[in-house]
Amino acid sequence: MFAPAGLSIFAEMTALAQRYGALNLAQGFPEFGPDPELIAAFHRALDAESAQYAPMPGLLRLREAVAADQLRRNGTAYDPQHEITVVPGATVGIFSAIQALCGPGDEVILLEPAYDSYHPAVVMSGAVPVAVPLEIAAERVSVHWDALAAAVTPRTKMIVVNSPHNPTGMVWTHQDWAELAARIPEGAVVLSDEVYETMVFDGASLASPHHNPSLRHRSLRALSFGKTYHVTGWKLGVVLAPENLSMRLRTAYQFIAFSASTPAQHSVADFLASRPDYPNYLADFFQAKRDLLAASLKESGFRTLHSAGSYFLLVDYSAVSDLADREFAEQLTREAGLATVPLSPFYRVPPKEERMLRLCFAKEDATLREAGQRLRTWKQS
Numbered sequence: 430m431f432a433p434a435g436l437s438i439f440a441e442m443t444a445l446a447q448r449y450g451a452l453n454l455a456q457g458f459p460e461f462g463p464d465p466e467l468i469a470a471f472h473r474a475l476d477a478e479s480a481q482y483a484p485m486p487g488l489l490r491l492r493e494a495v496a497a498d499q500l501r502r503n504g505t506a507y508d509p510q511h512e513i514t515v516v517p518g519a520t521v522g523i524f525s526a527i528q529a530l531c532g533p534g535d536e537v538i539l540l541e542p543a544y545d546s547y548h549p550a551v552v553m554s555g556a557v558p559v560a561v562p563l564e565i566a567a568e569r570v571s572v573h574w575d576a577l578a579a580a581v582t583p584r585t586k587m588i589v590v591n592s593p594h595n596p597t598g599m600v601w602t603h604q605d606w607a608e609l610a611a612r613i614p615e616g617a618v619v620l621s622d623e624v625y626e627t628m629v630f631d632g633a634s635l636a637s638p639h640h641n642p643s644l645r646h647r648s649l650r651a652l653s654f655g656k657t658y659h660v661t662g663w664k665l666g667v668v669l670a671p672e673n674l675s676m677r678l679r680t681a682y683q684f685i686a687f688s689a690s691t692p693a694q695h696s697v698a699d700f701l702a703s704r705p706d707y708p709n710y711l712a713d714f715f716q717a718k719r720d721l722l723a724a725s726l727k728e729s730g731f732r733t734l735h736s737a738g739s740y741f742l743l744v745d746y747s748a749v750s751d752l753a754d755r756e757f758a759e760q761l762t763r764e765a766g767l768a769t770v771p772l773s774p775f776y777r778v779p780p781k782e783e784r785m786l787r788l789c790f791a792k793e794d795a796t797l798r799e800a801g802q803r804l805r806t807w808k809q810s
């Protein structure tokens with residue numbers, strides 16, 4: 430169920446980066462800090478009252494702020510009392526949803542490459558993970574709809590979707606959701622991991638299953654304040670779902686974590702109230718970083734694939750090396766001083782011919798320029 434060494438590929442590559450003093454584009458979190466106003470709000474929240482447990486579904490003032498934010502930005506309406514649950518990070522929300530809704534005899538479809546927490550969460554629930562590969566192409570990553578339809582059985586209980594996608598940068602469109610709705614049985618639930626929901630590029634806007642009338646009543650969305658506000662260390666997120674699914678989620682969640690950090694909840698509620706426009710700037714901010722990294726990789730021999738969202742992009746290194754991706758990522762860390770993440774650990778059975786690495790561009794501009802420089806120098810050496 431878990432990686433043989435007990436360490437995720439992210440931890441492995443970060444340890445290697447430290448050993449060789451390499452630039453770390455492997456780590457999937459921002460190199461820059463949060464807005465000072467958010468930190469000030471956290472300091473203000475550190476009083477005796479917020480030293481104790483928050484209510485299990487989260488502070489109502491935060492849930493109300495989230496409802497207003499979602500309506501404003503995405504046009505999706507939620508009842509703060511019954512449809513929003515605050516959790517200590519999206520990972521816990523996803524884990525709790527899977528434990529609450531899936532069990533022995535059920536199958537859960539995972540689209541691979543997939544974020545590494547899904548598979549163990551499904552196995553721990555007693556359900557069986559069923560992998561369906563995404564089609565990775567230079568211009569757009571897409572779902573192989575026939576393969577997905579072939580994977581559906583009467584036991585299909587859930588499909589986990591991640592958009593914007595880690596690691597490929599794929600972003601689902603309304604058409605994608607409609608295609609999915611036409612292929613999964615009415616009894617199946619959609620778990621939509623949208624931790625990068627504010628990072629959709631090129632003028633597109635977020636399409637979620639809650640925009641789709643035939644999926645709205647049977648889908649859950651997991652969001653992460655850690656990703657949105659550059660505070661991954663605070664471990665705070667929400668799960669948005671219709672009342673019946675939220676209630677089932679909470680029955681499991683109350684025994685998994687019970688509640689999330691009270692001062693962190695107050696801080697995000699304050700910040701959402703005082704800076705409602707803040708998330709709007711993130712798409713442009715990260716798009717500029719994507720473009721900077723792609724430009725800095727020109728003439729390096731590494732082919733960048735288009736990233737439509739998230740803070741990741743893939744590079745194809747088949748023109749540079751024949752090594753398998755893990756070996757090659759290690760070689761680059763050692764020799765070029767650049768740590769990346771190989772794509773194969775995102776699969777249970779990786780495609781043999783794939784030669785891809787994931788790069789995180791939530792980094793300072795100087796780091797992104799330096800990354801390209803290091804690859805060019807390495808290639809010439």
Ligand SMILES: Cc1ncc(COP(=O)(O)O)c(C=O)c1O
Pocket residue numbers: 457517518519520521544591594595622624652653654655656661664665666
């Ligand atoms: C796709 C995806 N889902 C979930 C998470 C974790 O979110 P959180 O820190 O809120 O648990 C990550 C973090 O890298 C991620 O990439």
